[in-house]
Structures are given as structure tokens and as C-alpha cells.
Amino acid sequence: KKLLLWEPLIHVVHILCSFTSVQINNSKLFLAVFAAVLGNFNFGYSLVYSSPILPKLKSPDADPRLRMDTEQAAWFGSIYTLGAAAGGLGAMLLNDMIGRKLSIMMSAVPSTVGYVLMGGAVDLWMLHVGRFLTGVAGGMTAASIPVYISEISHKAVRGTVGSCPQITAVFGTLSLYALALVVPWRWLAIAGEVPAVLMVILLVFMPSSPRRLLSLGREQQAEKNLRWLRGNNYDTRSEISEIQHSINTQSKVTLSQLGTPVYYKPIIISVVMRFLQQMTGITPVLVYLEPIFNESKVSLEPKYDAALVGVVRLFSVGLAAILMDKAGRKALLYTSSLLMFASSLTLTMISHTTPCHPDPAPPNTTALDHVGTGSSLGASNPVSPSVIPIISTMVFIFGYAMGWGPITWLLMSEVLPLVARGVASGVCVTVSWLTAFMLTHAFTHMVDRYGLYVPYLLFTVVCVLCLLFNAVCIPETRKRSLEEIENYFRTGRTFTINRSPSVLQSS
Numbered sequence: 001k002k003l004l005l006w007e008p009l010i011h012v013v014h015i016l017c018s019f020t021s022v023q024i025n026n027s028k029l030f031l032a033v034f035a036a037v038l039g040n041f042n043f044g045y046s047l048v049y050s051s052p053i054l055p056k057l058k059s060p061d062a063d064p065r066l067r068m069d070t071e072q073a074a075w076f077g078s079i080y081t082l083g084a085a086a087g088g089l090g091a092m093l094l095n096d097m098i099g100r101k102l103s104i105m106m107s108a109v110p111s112t113v114g115y116v117l118m119g120g121a122v123d124l125w126m127l128h129v130g131r132f133l134t135g136v137a138g139g140m141t142a143a144s145i146p147v148y149i150s151e152i153s154h155k156a157v158r159g160t161v162g163s164c165p166q167i168t169a170v171f172g173t174l175s176l177y178a179l180a181l182v183v184p185w186r187w188l189a190i191a192g193e194v195p196a197v198l199m200v201i202l203l204v205f206m207p208s209s210p211r212r213l214l215s216l217g218r219e220q221q222a223e224k225n226l227r228w229l230r231g232n233n234y235d236t237r238s239e240i241s242e243i244q245h246s247i248n249t250q251s252k253v254t255l256s257q258l259g260t261p262v263y264y265k266p267i268i269i270s271v272v273m274r275f276l277q278q279m280t281g282i283t284p285v286l287v288y289l290e291p292i293f294n295e296s297k298v299s300l301e302p303k304y305d306a307a308l309v310g311v312v313r314l315f316s317v318g319l320a321a322i323l324m325d326k327a328g329r330k331a332l333l334y335t336s337s338l339l340m341f342a343s344s345l346t347l348t349m350i351s352h353t354t355p356c357h358p359d360p361a362p363p364n365t366t367a368l369d370h371v372g373t374g375s376s377l378g379a380s381n382p383v384s385p386s387v388i389p390i391i392s393t394m395v396f397i398f399g400y401a402m403g404w405g406p407i408t409w410l411l412m413s414e415v416l417p418l419v420a421r422g423v424a425s426g427v428c429v430t431v432s433w434l435t436a437f438m439l440t441h442a443f444t445h446m447v448d449r450y451g452l453y454v455p456y457l458l459f460t461v462v463c464v465l466c467l468l469f470n471a472v473c474i475p476e477t478r479k480r481s482l483e484e485i486e487n488y489f490r491t492g493r494t495f496t497i498n499r500s501p502s503v504l505q506s507s
Helices: 004-023 026-049 050-057 070-097 102-105 108-119 125-154 156-164 164-179 185-203 210-215 220-231 237-249 263-281 282-287 289-298 301-328 328-351 376-378 383-402 407-413 417-449 452-472 482-491
Strands: none
Touching: 026 102, 026 108, 026 125, 026 156, 026 164, 026 185, 026 220, 026 282, 050 185, 050 282, 050 289, 070 102, 070 125, 070 282, 070 417, 102 108, 102 125, 102 185, 108 125, 108 185, 125 156, 125 164, 125 185, 125 210, 125 417, 164 185, 164 301, 185 452, 210 220, 210 237, 220 237, 263 282, 263 407, 263 417, 263 482, 282 383, 282 417, 289 383, 301 328, 301 383, 301 407, 301 452, 301 482, 328 383, 328 407, 328 452, 407 482, 417 452
């Protein structure tokens, strides 16, 4: 009876303790995220480094030892993506061998060496090797940083901080375009070393992933790191228990399991999404943006146009982050596909050349320096081609950054089964970068032979395929739990889980 009298008071105390235990101070978490995403800033910066550099290296005033022809320009633009594929595969091993944080810090080594080689280049091989090494660093950060951020973040803010890598990479791209307006190309390489060095200095003081520490059996260190990330008033026991349970229940997938729909369907969808994402032409457009504007006869100087496109891209990524959980994934993918289709079709029409092939290019010029994009429209109205290319390119970048850019990464993390996520995500990233390499390398040769008309036509066709693939194959995952998404692939076409009356039905 005495215990019954105390029960209401005990219940109130329990509620107050629970309220205190969930008080979270995310200030240190945000600091750790900021330190990590400096690697994404460097990734965005290095990806488009070739855009303002190629016009200078193909100029008659360029150092003869560094002047590039068509093939050399194609390799300089595309070898970054080949390095990124190698870096992504390396990061898959390093993430488990030395941990997420150290993998991110290790990326500063190839990045710094690569920028030193390009900044002090006296021969073409130094430019190519330097670009390849910065690609390796970019692949390592692209594969490691999202994993690190997802594992240190609380579920209440995981969606918000999960968009930081993409936004920071876009901001890095914009910074490169802005600096290129006033900084010589060698100093652009030197400036690229700053975020990598700052990233290493800050990460030294940041905690390792609590999840990885628990998987190594270091529970005390994991609890200490989690408390540092959440604040002193946070009760870590519940979250530690959840992470430990997740680790204990994981098992390796077998080959026979890979033959079931719950595994192979989401893997195929993720791989095709990554392939189509690159086939839209986004990487060659970004890599060769300034040379493309040179050939499009835009009204402003190409370097200013590139900076404007960078601003548009930053705005569209921020807008996508806001709309992703409101409008839904498929709606944004439809919008993205339609915008890219309309803009690439417009670029195809205004870049249509006469059936005859262009005259042979001089030996010391790149394809993008030689091939014209004039048309009958340009001949009759020289003002329109100077305005339409920049507007169409902005719409293309805007459409991509609203849908097929960020959502493919998000969907990949949502639909891939947990037990196969490591290998499957590695396959997706490798397919993505190898596709980007082949398309970026072929882009210059296509322009050299056919003009901008043929690659733009290819991108237009791919945008139609993106539209159809989204309509037929991609499920809407907004407001769906990971369990419901897994049930969708297990049953074929339904999210509803008929397990017990307590489970919410959603279809």
C-alpha cells in the first residue's frame, strides 16, 4: 500500500529524468560535421578546377611545355573521375581498416600532393598526375564523409546535417569559379590546399565514430565520444544500447540471398540511377563549363557566366533540401528530368551545325577551342545565341541539382539493404565514376568531330530515359520507414506490412 502511494511521485520523477536525459546540445556535433565537410568543399573545388584552366592552357600564349591538344585536354578533364573511382574503392577498405575519421584525414595526402604538382607544373605529366591525385582525394571523401556524418549524428538532425556534404561541395565549386575571376591558375592550385590542411587540423580534435568503436569492443571510448557529441546532459545508455543491438543483429549476405528480389531489385535500381545520373552529362558540363561558354558565344565573359551558374547551383541544392521531405522524391525527380530535358533540347537546337564537318583543328588547340556552335538562328539573330546558352545551362544545372543530383544519393541510402549496403554502395560509386570518366573523356572528342550538337542530343535522350525510369522503377520513399521500403521489394508492389495490429498500415 505504501508503494502504491508513492507511485504517482515516482512516475513524475521518471518523466523529469527522461526529459533531462534527452536534452541534446548539438553545437559540438555541428563542429565535427563542419570539420568533415571541408573535404567535400575540396571535392567540389577540385572537380571543376579544369573549367577555368583549359582556356589558358590551350591559348597560344601558354607555356609550350604545358600547351594541350585535343587528346591531352580530354585526359586532363576526365582523369579526375578515374582517380575518384580509385579513391572510392580505396575508401571502402580504409573505412573498416582505420576508421571513418582517419580515412577522411588520409585524403589530405593525395590532395595536397596533387595541388603542389599542378601549382608548380613545368610539364604536362605533372598536371595530369596532380589532377588524378586530387581525384583520388575526392573519391575518398565522397565515400567516407557521409558515413562518418550519419554515424555521429542524432536521428533528430540526421536529415539536416546529411545534406551538408552536397551543399558544401557546391559551395566549393562556386568558390573556384569566383577565385578564378581574379587569381592566376597556379595560385588556384595553391588555394586548394587550404581547406584540406584545415580539415586535418580540425579533425584531430574531433571524435571517432561511436558505432565503429562499439564494433571494436571499445564501449567506454564510444560512450565518451557520444557524450562529447550530444552534450553533458544527455543519457547515452539508450543510444549505445540501440547501436550495439544493430551491430549484433547484422549478418553477412549470402549469394543465394542476392538472388531474391529484396536484394537484387534495390541494388539494380541504385546502380541504374547512378549510371543515368552521370549520363545526363552533368560532369562534362561542369568540367568544361568555361570552354563550352567560349564556344557558345555568350554575351558575358565565360568566367563570369561560370560563376553565375555556380550561384544557381548552390541555390537549387538548398531548395531541394527544403522540398525533399515535402514534395517527395519522385515529384522532384520528375521536375528535374523535365527541366533538364527542356534545357538540353534547347541547347541541342541552338548548337546544331551544318552537315559538313568542321575544318581540321590546329595542332595546338583543343576541340572546345575550335568547334563552332553557330546555326541559322545565330546567323539571323546574333543576340539570341548569346543569351539562350547561359539561360539554358542555368536551367539544366538547376534541374539537376533539384533532383537527380542529391536524390540519387538519398535513395541509394534508403533502398539498399543494410547487410549489403557496404558492397552495393561501392559498386554504385564505382559505376558512377567510371561512367563519368568515359563520358568526360569522350566529350572533347565528340565536340572535335561533331560539335556540341551531338553530346547535347545524347543528354536530351538520356533525360527522357530518366523520366521513364522514374515513372516505372523508382518507388516513393517519402515518410516510409526502412522496414516498409524493404517490404516493398520483398512483396513486389506494396509498402503495407501485415504483421500485427499494432503496426501502422501505409501503402
